[in-house]
Amino acid sequence: MTLLLLDSSFSARAQQQEHLHFVVEQPILLQERPGFYFRAINDVTLIDTLLWVSTRSPDAIFLFDLRGQPVYILGSSGEGPGEFRQPENLRDYQDTVWVWDTEALKFQVFHAPSRRLLRTITGFSLNAHDFEWLPDYNLVVFTHNLREENFLSLFDLDRNMYVRPVGKWAYENAVLSIWDNTLHLAAQGPYVYFAPPAEVAIARLDVRTFEIETFPLKVPEFSVAPYKGGPAPYAPEVAPYVFTQSINRGVWRTQLGLMVILETGPYEPTVEGTRVTISWRHQKKRKMHFVLVDPQSMQQIGHVQFGADFILKHKLIGLVGWDPETATFYFYGQRETEPIHQLTPVRFFLE
Numbered sequence: 001m002t003l004l005l006l007d008s009s010f011s012a013r014a015q016q017q018e019h020l021h022f023v024v025e026q027p028i029l030l031q032e033r034p035g036f037y038f039r040a041i042n043d044v045t046l047i048d049t050l051l052w053v054s055t056r057s058p059d060a061i062f063l064f065d066l067r068g069q070p071v072y073i074l075g076s077s078g079e080g081p082g083e084f085r086q087p088e089n090l091r092d093y094q095d096t097v098w099v100w101d102t103e104a105l106k107f108q109v110f111h112a113p114s115r116r117l118l119r120t121i122t123g124f125s126l127n128a129h130d131f132e133w134l135p136d137y138n139l140v141v142f143t144h145n146l147r148e149e150n151f152l153s154l155f156d157l158d159r160n161m162y163v164r165p166v167g168k169w170a171y172e173n174a175v176l177s178i179w180d181n182t183l184h185l186a187a188q189g190p191y192v193y194f195a196p197p198a199e200v201a202i203a204r205l206d207v208r209t210f211e212i213e214t215f216p217l218k219v220p221e222f223s224v225a226p227y228k229g230g231p232a233p234y235a236p237e238v239a240p241y242v243f244t245q246s247i248n249r250g251v252w253r254t255q256l257g258l259m260v261i262l263e264t265g266p267y268e269p270t271v272e273g274t275r276v277t278i279s280w281r282h283q284k285k286r287k288m289h290f291v292l293v294d295p296q297s298m299q300q301i302g303h304v305q306f307g308a309d310f311i312l313k314h315k316l317i318g319l320v321g322w323d324p325e326t327a328t329f330y331f332y333g334q335r336e337t338e339p340i341h342q343l344t345p346v347r348f349f350l351e
Contacts, residue, residue, distance in 0.1 A: 020256075020292050020302025022348045024314050025328075029068045030341040036070040038062060044321030044330045044343065045090040045097070047112050051330075051343070052097060054087040061087060061099065063115075068339070074115055075108075082108065082117045090321070093133055102127055107140075123160045126153065129177070130250065132187035137207060139163070141192045143183035151177060152194070152205065166210055172198035172224060175241045181319065184250025186258055188295060195248040195260055198224050202251060202260050202293055215298040217291055221264040222246040249319075254327035256350055257301060258293040261319070265308075280317055283308045288316075290348065302350065315342055 028051070032038075039057035046052075050071060053062045061074035061084075075082050085103035096118065097110045107121040128142040140155040150165030151174070176197035177183055186193040192205040196214070200222035203214045224243040249261040265285040267278050280286065288311060292302035306316065315333025320343070322329045327348040334340050 019351050020290070020304050020348060021351055022290075022304060022346055024316075025345040025347060027315070028064075028066065028343040028345070029335075029339045030062075030064055030343065031068050031070060031339050032341070033070060035073065036062065038341075040334075041318075041320050041332045041341065041343075042086075042088050043090045044332070045092050046321070046323045046328075046330075047092050047097065052090055052092075054090055054099065056086070059084040059086055061090070068343075072115065074110065079104065081120060084108075089128075089130060091131070091133065093135065098131075098133065100128060100131060121157065121160075124155065125162075129183040130185045132185045132192060133157075134187055134190070134192070134207060136189070139207060141185065141187065141205070141207070143177075143185055143194060145174075145177040145183065151183070152192075154207065164210070166205060167212060169196055170198065171241070172243060176224075176243055176247055179247065182247065182249055184252060184261075186251040186253035188253060191295075193251040193253075193258055193295070195250050195262075197248050198243060198246075199248060200246070200262065201248070202258065202298070204298065213298075215293075217260060217262075217293070217300055219246075219262055219264065219289055219291065219303070221287070222248075222262060223264075252322050252324070252329070254322070254324045254348070256292055256327045256348060258295050259327070259329075259348070260291040260293060262289045262291065263287065264289060280308060280311055292348070292350075304348075315344055316346065 038055035042054040044053050051064045055062055059077045063072040065071055075084050084101050087099050088102045089100040091098045095112050097112050099108045105124045109118045111118050126144050129145055131140055131142045133140050138157045142153045144151055150167050152166040154163040156163045173196045182197045190206055190208050194203050200217045200219045201214050203212055205212050224245045227239045227242045227244045244267045246264040252259045264287050268282050269278050270282045286308045288306045290304050294301050316331040318332045320330055320332040329346045331344045333342050335342050
């Protein structure tokens with residue numbers, strides 16, 4: 001199923017940096033048919049041999065096999081049990097799937113083998129960028145894109161209430177956290193790992209003591225700077241606080257270790273009439289970095305990077321999911337021909 005091995009320039013760089021390699025595997029073309037049409041993908045998780053895909057328009061969970069054939073639709077738009085207003089993050093815990101509804105501010109927990117709804121968890125007052133459930137403590141830890149308040153919060157599922165907010169950081173981190181696809185979390189035992197968006201670092205929260213430690217990473221090209229020149233991608237009064245260089249997207253747990261994903265290089269906004277957008281299609285100097293960290297020593301043990309041309313060539317536009325057991329990351333891209341929805345797996349390995 002391998003389509004392309006790491007090209008020679010990337011391979012040489014990976015060998016020099018702790019032997020982290022990757023392969024871009026055969027794209028999965030998601031086949032549509034009546035009843036299985038959707039506009040876009042929010043999140044993807046692999047359970048056994050099925051891809052669980054949260055979608056927009058309709059707000060539902062679509063299940064596909066690894067050949068891209070539709071298998072089952074879970075839920076529909078609505079407020080009731082098993083219905084969604086905007087399903088976002090999917091998390092696989094043992095034999096359950098947790099679905100966070102970003103509009104309804106609730107979890108719906110499904111039994112993965114039977115696809116039966118087990119429970120609905122409510123009582124939340126804040127939307128979340130990401131979450132992790134810590135089963136040993138029955139806590140859910142959330143990240144939030146808030147400028148004024150704490151960016152982490154802990155929710156006790158036994159008492160059905162927030163325990164406490166945690167974490168303060170610089171305004172640059174707060175502003176960058178408002179951008180999409182930041183603040184991804186990883187968890188193991190009593191530790192929750194996160195990444196400050198404006199810093200080349202990984203941080204670790206101990207839920208037993210609420211202490212946070214920060215560990216620097218080595219990505220020489222990482223820097224942030226205020227937006228300068230050309231049409232601003234947001235309102236003029238916001239532009240000075242929009243940082244156009246690097247951004248730390250977050251931390252993902254894999255069987256290799258903790259993967260921190262960062263981007264470096266200046267954004268190049270595109271003007272279309274009165275609309276200003278920032279897209280990978282117009283970025284020439286932008287790069288995506290994958291930094292592997294040992295969770296025991298918190299030391300960096302690997303680093304590879306993708307250039308903008310490589311990302312566009314393989315439609316690695318939006319990271320929508322990953323399989324921690326195989327260190328495989330799923331990227332979503334839309335094609336101009338049928339089928340229009342494509343998932344491209346990128347598998348990392350040490351050698």
